[in-house]
């Protein structure tokens with residue numbers, strides 16, 4: 036009798052288990068990833084990846100697996116989009132489905148889902164909308180900020196002039212753009228030798244370098260490496276130092292606050308903070324934590340990118356003197372050498388505008404910025420789950436040979452038609468596209484055109500004595516961005532032809 040009960044119990048258990056297994060199978064979604072190299076345990080396909088020039092490895096793999104393929108970054112399964120068509124498909128046509136930010140541990144450690152660049156969900160949506168609307172109200176891409184950029188250009192020219200044609204370090208070219216971000220954030224500029232300014236630039240530089248070392252790049256895919264690497268703690272320490280400086284600047288900004296209107300990003304943020312009413316404290320978005328993170332995004336996002344592009348442009352101008360001369364001739368014949376350039380001049384200075392764009396294309400500042408699928412996604416014949424890493428390879432669009440006549444050459448004609456008129460290019464992707472498109476694009480475009488044109492109006496840039504144009508190295512130094520190698524440059528003041 037007892038053995039019969041045991042048999043019945045066992046049979047029932049087996050039947051229940053079989054039913055459960057069958058039910059789980061029927062519920063299980065059958066995902067279909069694009070083809071890709073076979074992964075190894077734990078490391079996935081990382082053994083195939085040149086960690087510094089991931090773009091070059093991924094473009095090479097696309098020749099074998101096609102423009103959309105699967106790559107295992109350690110245990111994270113990613114879909115890589117290579118070339119103009121594939122990226123248009125993902126970032127423009129299906130931008131929502133690929134629009135979350137992927138985890139980037141080296142930055143997530145300090146941003147912790149705050150700010151705009153590294154956040155997701157409601158906080159990202161509200162903070163991005165707020166940031167865009169305030170930057171627009173403050174004149175991003177419009178007249179008020181244009182005047183600020185032109186004023187800053189004069190300071191930069193004076194700093195260069197002080198070298199009297201002697202060689203100076205490319206670092207000098209970094210100094211102007213931060214002051215445009217500070218104008219927006221705090222309503223002020225800093226003299227270039229101001230110790231607080233110098234300290235902030237040094238800290239930002241250390242962060243850009245240490246978030247982009249080989250170790251930091253591996254850490255982003257294998258976060259358990261945290262305990263063996265110096266970078267995570269070092270970056271956190273510099274963020275803490277920067278935050279202490281920012282808190283003092285916030286305090287100063289608060290003291291000069293006006294009642295009904297705001298003058299700066301910081302002030303607008305404080306007003307929101309005061310008015311935010313939520314049932315649960317935890318739902319608050321306009322907190323000091325988020326102000327620090329958002330300020331960091333606007334500061335670093337707006338500084339490293341623009342300044343590095345200016346450094347690239349001046350390097351290209353030294354390397355290709357005939358292109359520099361052509362831009363200078365255009366400036367001289369259209370606006371002369373005295374009146375500073377204005378934003379409206381883009382229409383009458385198409386060659387200079389093309390030089391600014393081509394500098395951005397060749398600078399190729401970000402190989403990619405990783406995204407994540409916020410939900411299960413169907414695209415083409417594929418079906419990938421929520422949380423899949425998505426890699427829009429900007430480098431591959433900026434170098435796509437179906438879109439650019441001479442992708443590997445610095446050639447401003449890429450942006451000019453047969454009559455020398457400026458033409459917009461759909462494959463111009465340095466700011467990305469779609470839902471996560473750069474929030475400072477219009478500001479950056481204005482800064483680049485005015486700074487580059489203004490510098491070429493006032494100076495001719497040449498390599499230091501003893502350095503030939505052939506010696507100038509235009510291969511990038513890969514950190515968090517793709518910087519130029521360090522260089523020195525001579526600037527000779529230009530004079531009106533008589």
Ligand code: HEM
Pocket residue numbers: 136151152153163170332333334336337338340341344400401404405465466467468470471472473474475476478479
């Ligand atoms: C040459 C200049 C610049 C370049 C090449 C550049 C490029 C980029 C790229 C590639 C992204 C990532 C887009 C993506 O995830 O798909 C981005 C995001 C962002 N950029 Fe820029 N940027 C520049 C200037 C600026 C400036 C001046 C600001 C500040 C006002 C700024 C603020 C931001 C912010 C806040 C984001 C995050 C957008 C989001 O995730 O929703 N950037 N930028």
